[in-house]
Amino acid sequence: MSPTSRRQVLSTLGLLAATGALGACNTAPRTAGSGASGAGAPSGGSSGGSGNLAWWDQFNPLKSLQEKTFAAFTQQGGPKVDYTVYNPNDQGKALQLAFGSKQLPDVFSLAGVGVPVTVLLQQGWFSPLSTADDITSALGEDTLLDGVHRFEDKLYSFPIFSPRQYDALLWGNSDILQKAGVDPENMPSSWDDVRAAARAIQKSGTAGILLPLKFAERMQAFVLQLAQTAGFNGVVGGSMDGIDLSTGEYAFDDDAFVQAIEFLTAFRTDGSLFPASTSLDARAGRARWAAGAAGLVFDGPYNAGVVRNDFSSLLPKLAVGGIPTADGSPAQLLHSPIGGTFWLSGQSDKVDQASELMVMLSAKEYQQGLAEAMDQPPLDLAAVASSQAAPSYKKAIAMFDEQVRVGPTPEARNPAVATALGKKAPVEPSLGTIIQGVFSGQVTDVKGALTKLSDQSSAAREAAVSQVDGASVKDWAFGDVDRSQDFTAKDYAK
Amino acid sequence: MTASTTGAPATGALAPRQGPRRIGTLARLWRDRWIYVFLLPTLVLYGLYTLWPVAASWWYSLLQWNGFGSPQTFVGLQNYADVFRDSLFWNSFKITFLFMLVTVPVRVLIGLVLAMVLNHPRLPFQRIFRTAFFLPVVTTTAIVGVVMQFVFDPASGPVNLALVDSGLRDQGIDFLGSSSTALWTVMGVHTWKWVGVTMIYWLAALQTVPRDLQEAAQVDGAGTFKVFRHITFPLLMPFLVIITLLTIEQNLQIFDLMLTMTGGGPYYSTEVIEVYIYRWAFTTSVPQLGFASAAAVIFGVMLLLVGLVQLAGVRAARRRAGVV
Structure with a gap:
């Protein structure tokens, strides 16, 4: 027998390595019971799977609460939860x-979708x-809306946060x-x-106010609320952003927006805006503000949770005021209903177990x-x-409890609206980008830019609505809505 | 069928061989099997990660598709028409080419000057200097982008602190937040980051200049400038073409630095085509993968044209240098 040549050794090793690499590249779902979860079942999967549940969300401030809830679920006999x-x-x-790739986790939130x-x-x-029955009785029938949480009489999700909130x-x-x-x-x-307070702070040696100008969506939210x-x-x-409730038409060019x-731009004119605001998003801006870079900042209620977790020495010194109004009178805002927070995967084979876990999220504890x-305020304020x-x-x-009421949403009135929204082309520049342009000096005609945004948004919506049977632009018009009451x-039905 | 086509000897073992034997395709494949086995990983990976995405982009550019799930509507060339109609695409086009037109000459020139200095036989610490200028090249671009945000911070960045402390400015400059300075700032950082590569090209080119020619000129009384003007530079001309073309192609691909430093803002003032494509593919509320793919295909064709010019330039340079 001839001795093994170097070429034979190399080729054998090469084949072994290739086999191993191909095996490692296999991302197909593992079978239930192997420790994988949420995968492998056909769409609309049934409920008899074994193994761990997989859960994905983006709520970092809720991490310890989620872990505690999942541990309790496991203690009660449920499967372990792989939480990301x-x-x-x-x-x-x-x-x-x-x-x-048919590897959706069993439960997930829809951040970024x-x-x-x-x-x-x-x-x-x-x-x-x-x-569904357990969740409906825990949350109350009024919390759950057709076309938002319930589709064809089946409950798919529910909110854990209150719609009574704003970011400013x-x-x-x-x-x-x-x-x-x-x-x-x-x-x-x-x-x-x-403005006067920001100027006073600036005079005292600290920048007056910080705005997260790099985060167009957050600046847009501020302006919509202001x-x-x-x-x-x-x-x-x-889908009601920028729409006049009574007419259903886009009205970004309303004087209130201007x-x-x-x-907001007055802070820059006053010289009280933190100079690096243009380079900061919400997270970086919050960190700079907490480090003492500026006296004031607009931010949501979650600011308190972040400060406690990351800048705990600041927590006792936190001062908070409501959204300022043009004339100082108490604010009265409408916020659309909060959609479902977590959703069960259509590819899950553990629907019953995941549903049981979801019931725990509707509980008082x-x-x-x-x-x-x-973080965001709980549904039960x-x-x-x-x-x-x-x-x-x-x-x-x-x-929030005093100032915010629940406004209407067209999806709850007519489910075809949601289909039309899926076909609506994004409009650029958006309101948030226009605000950035105003601050950078590239948008000088604010009213003109907002008028163009309204026109483009209307055209995009009309094009989308025309592709969907049963949807109409009139679905966005709600006539005279009492802003002091929840819709x-x-x-x-009226 | 003849022996020459089958590879079998025509007249037994003693017959003289008449030239190289021709063998069949299968036999040739079997004979060279190890070449193909060792090429296979490269071919598979190149196919998967280069050819397939390119082919897929061409197909996606003909679809209306948001990237979520299966519904894809064939829309023909509509996406291309939409891209050409979009003023922000042309804005990106303009910024991309402005970036290239400014940074390429600067990079080529600074690279040459650095190489000339570092190639001087009497310069001490040559290796240290070469390493120092090349170090930014091997630093991860995304990290450079993030660090530069701090460096150019208007409130506490070292650049602005130096400007204010030295009395040159009353308050810091918003380098990355102002539309009048953001693009130029990124251009500066990009040049700093990549000039080391150009410098290495020039250093390699300088090694081809015969030192005896330069010394002969010096013996004849030529100063440093005259030696450069009449000896070194003419000999470097073919390399100038090649280095410029290579730099053009590199400077058209600036996605990572631009995204991390400015994200294309403020208000599209630094949105190069790659960031434009990324925005439509991934960061809009409803991704427009078909539209983004159409823009990507147009950008790819543009790069292809640059590549063809590059090829012609290199050939011309080689002809000029007398290399066949």
């Missing part, structure tokens, strides 16, 4: 890839909850405010007062945990008052 917290920017792409849920539903992304709370660092002569207990309430305080008859959130943008996490949340967070939630499921 994604960066919101990355989750959409991960879900997109997972769906294509801009496609309407009805379109995803038609493609087989979701399974209905098998514990005015937060301050008490030490810096007091040094500038601004009362942290009575934060400025009118636009002029905020415009309502200047008299725009709109609803924040969902005034809101002018209010979970709502209490949400309050203490100080009353849970906050009795929680261990920081006083500033409690104050913010109390203001409930019963009101859609």
Whole structure:
């Protein structure tokens, strides 16, 4: 027998390596029971799977609450939960890839997915909850809307957060405010007062206010909310952004929007805007503000939770005020209903187990945990008052309770609207980008840019609606809505 | 059939061989099997990660598709028409070419100057300097982009602190947040990051210049400038063409630095075509993969044209240098 040549050895090793590499490249779902989860079942899978449940979301501040809930679920006899917290920017792409390769997790949130849920539903992304009755009785019938959470009489998801919220709370660092002569207990309430406070802080040696100008979507949210305080008859959130509630027409060129943008740019004119604002998104801006770079910042209620987790020494010094209004009168905002937070995968083979887990999220204990996490306000706002949340967070939630009401959404009136929205082409530049352009000096005719945005948005919507039977532009018009009352499921029937 | 086609000897073992034998395709494949086995990983990976995405982009550019799920509508050349109608595409086109027109000459020139200095036989610490200038090249571009945000921070960045402390400015310049400075700032960082590569090209080219020619000129009384003007530069001309063309192609691909430093903003003022494509494919509320693919195909064709010019340029340069 001839000795083995070097070539034979190399080729054998090469073949072995290639075999191993090909085996490692196999990303096909493992079979149930092997420890993998949420995969391998055909669309609309059944409920008899074994192995762990997989859960993806982007709620980093809720991580410990989620882990606690999952541990309790396992203790009660449920399977273990493989829990992944994604960066919101990355989750959409991960879900997109997972769906294509039939590896969606059993439960997931929809961060980064801009496609309407009805379109995803038609493609087989979701399974209905098998514990719909338990969840409905825990949350109340009014919380759940057809076309938003319920489709063809099947419940697919539910909100864990309250729609009574906005992002433009005015937060301050008490030490810096007091040094500038601004009362942290009575934060400025009118636009002029905020400007005066920012100027005073600037004079005292710290930048007056920080705006996360690099984050176009957040700046857009600020202006949409501020415009309502200047008299725009709109609803924040969902597909109603920039739409006049009474007519159903896009009205970004309403004077209230121009005034809101002018209010924000006035900080730059006054010299009280933190100079690096243009390079900061919400997360980086919050960190710079917490480090004492500026006295004031607009931010959502979750600011308190982030401060407690990352800048705990600042927590006792947090001062908070409601969204300032043009004339200082109490704000009255409408916010669209909150859609489903978590969804069951249409590819899951553990629908029953995942549904059981979802029931735990509708319980009072979970709502209490949400309050203490100080992220978005829990669906049950009353849970906050009795929680261990920081006083500033409690104050913010109390203001939401007074100032925000639930507005209408066209998807709940007519499910065909959601299909049309899925076909609507994005319009560029968006409101947020226009705001950036105003700050960078490239957009000088604000009214003109907003008029163009309204026209382009209307054209895109009309083109989308024309492709969908049963959808109409009139679905966005709600006539005279009482802004002091919630728009409930019963009101859609009127 | 003849022996020459089958490869079998025509007249037994003692017959003289008449030239090289011709063998069949299958036999040749079997004979060279190890060549193909070792080529296979490269072919598979190249096919998967280069050829397939290119082919897929061409197909996607003919579809209306949001990238979520299966519904894909064939729309023919509509996406191309939409791209050509979009003023922001032409804005990106203009910025991409402005970037290239400014940075290529600067990079080529600075690279040459650095190479000349570092090639001087009496310069001490040559290796240290060469390493120092090449170091940014091997640094991850995304990290450079993020670090540069801090370097150019208007409130606390070292550049602005130096400007304010030295009394040159009352307050910091918003280098990356102002549309009048953002593109120029990225151009500067890009040149700093990549000039090391151009410098290495020039250093290699300088090794081809015969030193005895330069020394002869110096003996005849030529100064440094005259030696460069009449000896070195004419001999470097063919390399100038090649290095310029290579730099053009590199400077058209600036996605990572632009995305990390400015994200294309403020208000599209630094949105090069690659960022434009990325925005439509991944960051809009509803991704427009068909539209983005059409823009990508147009950009690819543009790069192909640059490549063809490059090829012609290299051939011309080789002819000029007397290389066949």
